[in-house]
Amino acid sequence: MTAPARTRTSAELIEAEEPVLAHNYHPLPVVVSGAEGTWVEDVEGRRYLDMLAGYSALNFGHRHPALIEAAHRQLDRLTLTSRAFHNDKLAGFAERLAALTGQDMVLPMNTGAEAVESGIKVARKWAYEVKGVPADRATIVVAADNFHGRTTTIVSFSTDETARSGFGPFTPGFKVVPYNDLAALEAAVDETTAAVLIEPIQGEAGVIIPDEGYLTGVRELTRRAGCLFVADEIQSGLGRTGRTLAVEHEGVVPDVLLLGKALGGGIVPVSAVVGSRDVLGVLRPGEHGSTFGGNPLAAAVGTAVVELLETGEFQRRAEELGTVLREGLSELVGKGVVGFRARGLWAGVDVDPAIGTGREISERLMREGVLAKDTHGSTIRLAPPLTITEEELRSALGSLEKALAG
Structure with a gap:
């Protein structure tokens, strides 16, 4: 009889990762093997209080019973159809997420970076078809010290050299201004501006909170200039700041919201672009998509997340x-x-x-x-x-x- 394989220690597992995993992260030397609620456990059985929550992906803790139940229930029925067909979970998810955020339409994606990329595409399409910006001239104004993801387009407007160095050539069409500076923002906005894309609170920069009135000023400026206000609420949204959305602290309603992380309940990656019909309505079949975006499992878990927030x-x-x-x-x-x-x-x-x-x-x-x-x-x-x-x-x-x- 073959003896059962010996469980490797934390040190052995960390060492085993070294030659086979790309070194794009530098994790703390802890190897998590189980979790419940606010606590995680390593392979030796040591328990730790989780004060990071997966960068807000675990807003409801590890393995929240309502979310696990929703996932199990859906796993027994249907997990993926692609968007070639309809599925019976997507309409309900979109309806409830739109209602929760006070918006009209939902574009379901998977990761936060996908939501940002999708938001950029939508803003540009809107600029050409609705605002009348000449072809290939649309610009998007962003803030210094931003973090919106790590795709090549997104790092093109990052000011973090670690994220940028060695990954050029970079995508044009972005203007970077200081965060929390309305005068600089106003100076950068012109007739080519499709959108202002900012985080209501800059997370990766160190939880940088703008002055009271900044978000209101961004909303007023974009409305006056005839461009979109796109708020990246991937980390700040879905309950983290004491409101469903961080923009609610100033009573502001952006044209487009980018959501992710907590939307998947720490179970599956779920993200979304949520916005007005006038904006998301510019997309037509074949112009954008995702095989996994809006899949039944993601929609079921996302709906359960919305249900928790509705309370x-x-x-x-x-x-x-x-x-x-x-x-x-x-x-x-x-x-x-x-x-x-x-x-x-x-x-x-x-x-x-x-x-x-x-x-x-x-x-x-x-x-x-x-x-x-x-x-x-x-x-x-x-x-x-x-x-x-x-x-x-x-x-x-x-x-x-x-x-x-x-």
Whole structure:
């Protein structure tokens, strides 16, 4: 009888990845083998509190019962038809997502980058067919320090040299202006502008929150200039900031919303471009598509995600626990934290560089049983599942205090 294969240790699995996986990530040295709610477990059985939530892809925690049930139910019936045929789950998903976001139409895709690419194509098509921009002259204005994905077109308007270097030639048609600067934005918009594409809160840059009135100003400017306001809510949307959408903090309604991450409930990749009929109506059969976009499994899980958000429970939790997060971080200012920015259950925490880099602080947190992730320099991001309890959140803040103390 053949003996069962020995389970490899975390160290062995990390070592085994080295020669066979492209080195496009530098993960923390933890190998997750199971998860439930706000907790994950590694192959040795050590438990960690997840304070990253898959960059907001796990807003409802790991394996939320309602989402798992929806996935299981659909797995037993139908998973993929392609868009060559209709399926019985897509209409309901689109109806409910449009209603949740206050928009008319939905273009279902898979990944966040696909949603951004699709939004760019739609904006350009609209500019030519509706606004009357001359062929191949459309421009899109974006913000410096943006993060919208890593395709070649998207990195063409990134200001992060790590994302850009070695990947040219770059796609033309983009103007980059400083974030949170309405005067610079107005100066960049002209008769060729198809859209202004921004994140309501810049996540990868360190959870950068614009001044009050900035989003309102973007909305007014784009309306006055006759171009589209496209809001990338892939990280900031679907409950993370204490509202269904981050733009709701200023009561703003963009022409186009880009959604992803949490829309798939941490189970399958689901993204969408959601917008007005006047904008998404420019697409006709054959001009854009995706084999997996809007597949029955994704639509079933996405519908279950929308159902959770329709209750308002998770938005309220993010707002209420966001107060606990901000108060806890305020107490750490001067104790290793030099500053932070937070909205809802999302924070960028700037650590004194004398204490360590963001990576080093994240590794110390890991040893304390908490998983978080660094971004630029000595900044770490905190974005726990919206299902986290107050006790768990306070425990994580206590672990951060210990990590800062060394």
